[in-house]
Amino acid sequence: MTHDGYSPHPDPGAVVARDAIAWRAPQADGPLRAELTLPGSKSLTGRELVLAALADGTSTLVAPLHSQDSARMIDALRTLGVTIEESEHTGPYGPDLVVTPPASFRGGAEVDCGQAGTVMRFVAPLAGFARGDVRMTAHETALHRPMGEMIHALREVGVDVDDGGNWSLPFTVRGHGHVRGGEVHLDASRSSQFVSGLLLSAARFDVGLHLIHTGRRLPSIPHIDMTIECLAHRGVRVERPAPNEWVVAAGPLRAKDVAIEPDLSNAAPFLAAAMIAGGTVSVTGWPAHSTQPGAMLTEILHDAGARLHRRGGVLTLTGSGVRAFDVDLSAAGELAPTIVGLAALADGVSTITGIGHIRLHETDRIRALVDGINALGGDAQELPDGIRVTPRPLHGGVWRSHHDHRMATTGALIGLAVPDVVIDDIGVTAKTLPQFAQLWRQMLSEGATA
Known part of the structure; x- marks a missing residue:
């Protein structure tokens, strides 16, 4: 066990x-x-769970991955007030998931990311929409994983983050119910998840997002392409004015039923x-x-x-x-x-x-x-x-x-x-x-x- x-x-x-x-x-x-x-893709399951939580109605994820990382993401979103239920339809590896966004994300909670980097980097921006404090932590074997760049970026878009000066987990997001957004300079050399995490929530920022990667290299570019494709399926256009720049306008995300590869x-x-x-x-x-x-x-x-x-x-x-x-x-x-x-x-x-x-x-x-x-x-x-x-x-x-x-x-x-x-x-x-x-x-x- x-x-x-x-x-x-x-x-x-x-x-x-x-x-x-x-x-x-x-x-x-x-x-x-x-x-x-x-079973389904871990990367796609995590992204689609977050997008469904931000959408303008109920979405169904068909054949999602059921694993520890998926469970961590589901628990994190439920902690913030998202309703996630198992569908009556069950595939060979578990049931489909029905996701209904909350009227407003709630604070006064703790998110345990376990070992899941996607939960750390994807949920932290989402926590900015909460009304109240959200403490982000992780399993002791994952506290070393880089989060300083994400903390810096969140502050640039107007999120109040209390990290005790450590630039790492655990930290507290003091949510005010909305995120301003705007221009962000970010070094994502150590993880493309910093880019994906911000892009996933960007359309819900007050003024959208203009993200500029400042590092010399960018690993795992296909994962960023995956994020952009998932957003496009929900009606969010990501513009690319330059190879290391992404622009997302503020706007709604469509509720959508999605089959996971x-x-x-x-x-x-x-x-x-x-x-x-x-x-x-x-x-x-x-x-x-x-x-x-x-x-x-x-x-x-x-x-x-x-x-x-x-x-x-x-x-x-x-x-x-x-x-x-x-x-x-x-x-x-x-x-x-x-x-x-x-x-x-x-x-x-x-x-x-x-x-x-x-x-x-x-x-x-x-x-x-x-x-x-x-x-x-x-x-x-x-x-x-x-x-x-x-x-x-x-x-x-x-x-x-x-x-x-x-x-x-x-x-x-x-x-x-x-x-x-x-x-x-x-x-x-x-x-x-x-x-x-x-x-x-x-x-x-x-x-x-x-």
Whole structure:
């Protein structure tokens, strides 16, 4: 059982130890032949929940993700007075959600963001609309995540923020029922979520928003494109006078029923599994067009030697080993753990760059990946903005998750080819995919071929 009340499906490889769920990663017995349907996108679910809370009527989210991060967002919005109910319609991974905005957002409350960066960055601007104080806090493992730039930006648009001079969580938003808005200069080099968080609420600001990114680099641009596309579906136009500028006029957001795409980044370890074990893995519901960073998987995995094709909404990967590769993941840093895991099993030296910002995720993912691979006998080298991996014969051992869902799934991926790899806490996958262990074994048991 995790701290957030999620109990992952009982699994024969799981051993409960203290609060963690240690899990022996199963090896692949042979080439795979599996087809999977995955739950909805975490990124889209979070954005659509916020937009529905700001809309001019009731919206329904069809096939949303039900996970720890989603639960944190739902709890945060309910705390501010938003009504979120489960629909009678239930899909394979849970019910649709019906969201009704409040007449006015309420204060006098505390929002616990858990480990969810999206809740920290998306709800903080929303709290400015509340009437009364809203205290923003998080799990102790997430208090280090950058919030100083967001605090600065909120003050520039007229939000009263009391952070005790620490420029970090926890802090209190002293809501006055509205947010002035206006021009903001923001350095979003450490997280594109600062941009998305402000854009999501911008149309409800008194005078809209003119946001200017002042940093030298901007990571995860597809996530900003995703935010802009979600806003467009609700009638909000985001103008781009320059590459690092966004302008949103004040106005209403349309209530709308929205179908959530499958989480393409969560598909990464499953697709990569066929490259390590051989055979094919198919993912249903793969969109023809998507702003999700996971859409880049087709190009990235092709360059690493996979064959992919999409037909009738089903993406199929056929694999027979991993070819050494060099890749810049500045637009899709969330894919880095899976891609680094593949590099550890490639046929030559691979270099993954453009991922310096992932040091500031649930853990320092660069250091965690390097330490994890090297602890199993590999040769991973930390670079200023990435990782270089020289394949070596790997052996079993404990793979540390560091409270990070993507670290845990990378351990499972390596464990397909390396015996006796034990992930110290598979329960952390509940953050974005509570069914991970069950789906992983399903892929192996139902899809393995002799």
